[in-house]
Amino acid sequence: MSSSVKHRALLCAGMVIAAGTFAYAAEPGPGYYGYGQRATPEQIAGWDIDARGEDGVGLPEGRGGVIRGSEVYAEQCAACHGTFGEGEGRFPKLVGGAGSLRHDRPELTVGSYWPFAPTLWDYINRAMPMAAPHTLSADDVYALTAYILNLNDIVPSEFVADRESLPKVKMPNRDNFLWTDPRPDTAAKPCMNACVDPASVKIVSTAEGKNLTPRTTGPLDTMLAK
Amino acid sequence: MRPDLWRSISLLSSTGAHTRLGRRSLLGLGAALTGSLALGPKQGNAEPSPASPPADAPWSQSIGPGVVDRPYGRPADTEAGVIRRNVPWLTAGTESSISFSPLQDLHGIITPNGLFFERYHAGRPDVDPEQHKLMIHGLVERPLLLSMKDIIRFPSVTRIHFIECPANGGMEWRAAQLNSLQFNHGMISCAEWTGVRLSTLLEEVGIKKEARWVMVEGADGAHMNRSLPLDKCLDDCLVVYAQNGEALRPEQGYPLRLVVPGWEGNVSIKWLRRIKLGDKPWHSREETSKYTDLMPDGTSRGFTWLIDAKSVITFPCPEKPLHGPGLYEIRGLAWTGNGKVKRVDVSTDGGVNWQSARLHEPVLSKALTKFTIPWRWDGAPALLESRVIDETGYVQPTIAQLRKQRGTNSVYHNNSIQTWQVKADGSVFDVQLG
Numbered sequence: 001m002s003s004s005v006k007h008r009a010l011l012c013a014g015m016v017i018a019a020g021t022f023a024y025a026a027e028p029g030p031g032y033y034g035y036g037q038r039a040t041p042e043q044i045a046g047w048d049i050d051a052r053g054e055d056g057v058g059l060p061e062g063r064g065g066v067i068r069g070s071e072v073y074a075e076q077c078a079a080c081h082g083t084f085g086e087g088e089g090r091f092p093k094l095v096g097g098a099g100s101l102r103h104d105r106p107e108l109t110v111g112s113y114w115p116f117a118p119t120l121w122d123y124i125n126r127a128m129p130m131a132a133p134h135t136l137s138a139d140d141v142y143a144l145t146a147y148i149l150n151l152n153d154i155v156p157s158e159f160v161a162d163r164e165s166l167p168k169v170k171m172p173n174r175d176n177f178l179w180t181d182p183r184p185d186t187a188a189k190p191c192m193n194a195c196v197d198p199a200s201v202k203i204v205s206t207a208e209g210k211n212l213t214p215r216t217t218g219p220l221d222t223m224l225a226k
Numbered sequence: 227m228r229p230d231l232w233r234s235i236s237l238l239s240s241t242g243a244h245t246r247l248g249r250r251s252l253l254g255l256g257a258a259l260t261g262s263l264a265l266g267p268k269q270g271n272a273e274p275s276p277a278s279p280p281a282d283a284p285w286s287q288s289i290g291p292g293v294v295d296r297p298y299g300r301p302a303d304t305e306a307g308v309i310r311r312n313v314p315w316l317t318a319g320t321e322s323s324i325s326f327s328p329l330q331d332l333h334g335i336i337t338p339n340g341l342f343f344e345r346y347h348a349g350r351p352d353v354d355p356e357q358h359k360l361m362i363h364g365l366v367e368r369p370l371l372l373s374m375k376d377i378i379r380f381p382s383v384t385r386i387h388f389i390e391c392p393a394n395g396g397m398e399w400r401a402a403q404l405n406s407l408q409f410n411h412g413m414i415s416c417a418e419w420t421g422v423r424l425s426t427l428l429e430e431v432g433i434k435k436e437a438r439w440v441m442v443e444g445a446d447g448a449h450m451n452r453s454l455p456l457d458k459c460l461d462d463c464l465v466v467y468a469q470n471g472e473a474l475r476p477e478q479g480y481p482l483r484l485v486v487p488g489w490e491g492n493v494s495i496k497w498l499r500r501i502k503l504g505d506k507p508w509h510s511r512e513e514t515s516k517y518t519d520l521m522p523d524g525t526s527r528g529f530t531w532l533i534d535a536k537s538v539i540t541f542p543c544p545e546k547p548l549h550g551p552g553l554y555e556i557r558g559l560a561w562t563g564n565g566k567v568k569r570v571d572v573s574t575d576g577g578v579n580w581q582s583a584r585l586h587e588p589v590l591s592k593a594l595t596k597f598t599i600p601w602r603w604d605g606a607p608a609l610l611e612s613r614v615i616d617e618t619g620y621v622q623p624t625i626a627q628l629r630k631q632r633g634t635n636s637v638y639h640n641n642s643i644q645t646w647q648v649k650a651d652g653s654v655f656d657v658q659l660g
Contacts, residue, residue, distance in 0.1 A: 030431060033430055047361055102522065114514055120511075133348060177514075177518065178526070181527065181530045183534060188621040190569075195579070195580065213409060214312075
């Protein structure tokens, strides 16, 4: 390198330093950017609402029984889910369907389908009642959980739900979930010619004339439940 | 009077243009009025439009509104029917429900922001970005609270990805029910997303070595949450604040959402406010009682995140029939959560014979891919199908193949081949073949 080129390179380097350093080369690690604030334990406690389904880790202090649960339920839940969890209109059923999962028309409810009892506490706590979510006390959420489990004949009427008892409740459908995805579960060779017998190509169902389709032009359809 | 003429009149009076432009434009308007009235008594299809040659259109003889008349902008009034729609009988209300993108009226791989399908679990929250925070905690070295300003400061990435609800096509497991492209396939949209890699944020907080799972949670009333394996989070997940170049729409999670490329839409948590690292999955309600797939033997599949390869012909379709024999371009979209679309084949005889369609650039990973193939329709009844093969060699199945494996009650992940029946009059119907 000639001295004049070297001189120019040094000048450029000096200018870069004066304007700040380009930071591509550095290896990022924890705190590299340094943006934001450290979350304090108090801040975390306010938002750390989750309870894990399988082992109940995260369930808070508190407790609630079936009788109290029936009172809270009548006030907060029955309008949508029905007096006994049977569901109003198209709102979800909470009760029933035991043994129906292999049927042509299975009923998926807390009792027939949900694998983990702490998930019920977690969901009521985070999302219910629908119009005012996350407004119930931990005790009332425990009570509701106890009541809905009791409606499904999973716990006796003297059951008290708390962070110790809920993870021990064995839900009827607990062992019927596969938690690893078995797909792809179909395989086919992409045939191009004479793939099937033309005579076997038959329409077995059509949407024509079923009158289930809202209109797809113009304004929104107000088609009501059928 | 023709609506377009009304528009030009109201336009002139509302902008005050006539006061400045004076006599010349008013004369022009008068001429247009006279022409219109002269044509008035003629009725029927044969009537030439007053805008067609040799006539000059009213909008060609007037002055339009100026810049910033519409400071944001909106589609033409005549496109008012190009909207998201819902199926009212499908859900108890609209707050926990879904709407469908009007695929029949879209022409590319990018979904306009106002037409991106919606899925809410507790309605659409209006989040104040000044107050919104993202908390990252759990099995991390330094739990953080980030403002939107902090998040936007991180190195940014831009990617094009689809998001599809796994219930797309879920009403068709038993039989063809809805005669519509929009309602059978519209739970998919695709956008250009800009944000920060989730891996960047996780490296910034420092991942403890026992961490395996990540819980993501929204600020909506449902506090919607899902568990994701840490590997996926470090691979290609994005925490985004922009969609097609502008801030996210409230419907899509404003001011911040997760995008989990190629996986079922509900894991791409909207209004994202909390990320927690743990050693096990959470088994939340949305990954146990919902978004699990019930099999005929009574068992269920959970954590079926992947969107398998799928394609659909978007023209013709029930909403866009054919008008007489002749040369048409069959058009469609294909996608796969496994990466890129490799090939799309099209059949016009219900799957007896197939021909490969042309894929249009760009062919991007985990994004919608456009395909077309020319077709000379002789006017005879036809059964149109498309079949995608992705870069892993996976072939899109028929509904019969899927039913054989999964029965009819698994609700989610119906990625089967769509059959459109074309009748001799050009009308198109949703059908299933035996």
